[in-house]
Amino acid sequence: YKERQALKSSLASDFKKLTEEQKVLLKAKPSPSERRVRNMLVADKKDWQYTQSARILQLAISDLGKAWKNFFDKAQPGWGKPKFRSKREARQGFKSDRSKIKDGILYLEQARGSSVPKDQWRGFKLSEKPLSDEFGVVSYFKEKGRYYVAIPYKIKAEDVKLPDKTGKATAVDVNVGHFDYTGGRVNVLPKKLDRIYKKIKHYQRQLAKKQVENGKAACESENYLKTKAKIQACYRKANNIQNDLMHKFTTELVNDYDKIVIENLSVKG
Structure with missing residues (x-):
């Protein structure tokens, strides 16, 4: 309570120091806040707001308020310009x-x-x-x-079961197609993944050919959408295979070794 009163008094003193032109501008365009946006949307409800859960909108406004707080306060760990999703x-x-x-x-x-x-x-x-x-x-x-x-x-915390100590240590050498460690080698580009990438390449050529022949109208055809759905399915399969390999490998490392050393190397670079 004391901190809140001190904050109010400091804001009041800062407001008195402003010029009349600045006061008028501040009243006309107040600083954004989570509560102000929520009150505006509640006062002027649209039809879609009655058919959807109210908590969905309030949580979105809460995320927007956090983004504003991070943007105006450099002390926040996520300070900077917010990255809005398209x-x-x-x-x-x-x-x-x-x-x-x-x-x-x-x-x-x-x-x-x-x-x-x-x-x-x-x-x-x-x-x-x-x-x-x-x-x-x-x-x-x-x-x-x-x-x-x-x-x-x-x-x-008491329900979390930690693995038993093994007293072993390992080092992981990260490569483009495989990972080497004390227990052997893990192939991160198996043959089934290579076959999926070949399918993706084939479907991408088909889409490119349709765009060259028909232009923007090709994106609205049924064959184009079917081929695009096949590409998305292949990407989903490839992503699931890679995630499965990484989860199994990291789980094995954590269960079998107490100390894990990984080189600080930019594979992408």
Whole structure:
């Protein structure tokens, strides 16, 4: 309470030091804040706001407020110009803090103005068992034609089981196609991944040929969209294979070794 009163008094003193022209400009164009934007959107509601959950909009405004705070306060760890996501980005999503998990099914909060009856409101079946009954803000996003959910579970420190000490150490040599370490070599470019990249190259040539022949009109044809969907499916497969290899390799390192040394090398460069 004392800190809040001190902040108010300092702001009042700073406001008195301003010139009349600066005061008029500050009143006409006040500094942006999370509360001011929220009040404006609540006072002037649009039709789509009644059909969607109110928490989705409020969480988006909260993220916007954090971006403003980081931009105007250099002491913040994320200080700098905010990076806004484009509407044309391949990954689109939203957040919700009112989601519930029941019998392995994740249920999203239903808006009051939703046209779907309550008895027909369905949830998402989770691919794995919930790690805990408590979780934070859930992220829903669509990427390459499929929907995904990221759930941050809240786990107590005493429930976390640490692996047993092995007394071993290893060093990892990072290369473009393989990783060398004490236990051997890990191939990060298997043959199945090479076959997928060949398919991607083939489909990209088809799309380029359609664009050369038909121009911008090619992007609206059914064959173009089908080929584009095949490319996205191949990229998704390649990404899943690479993630699976990396997760298995890093899990093996953590379970078998106590000390892991990795060279500070820019492979991309």
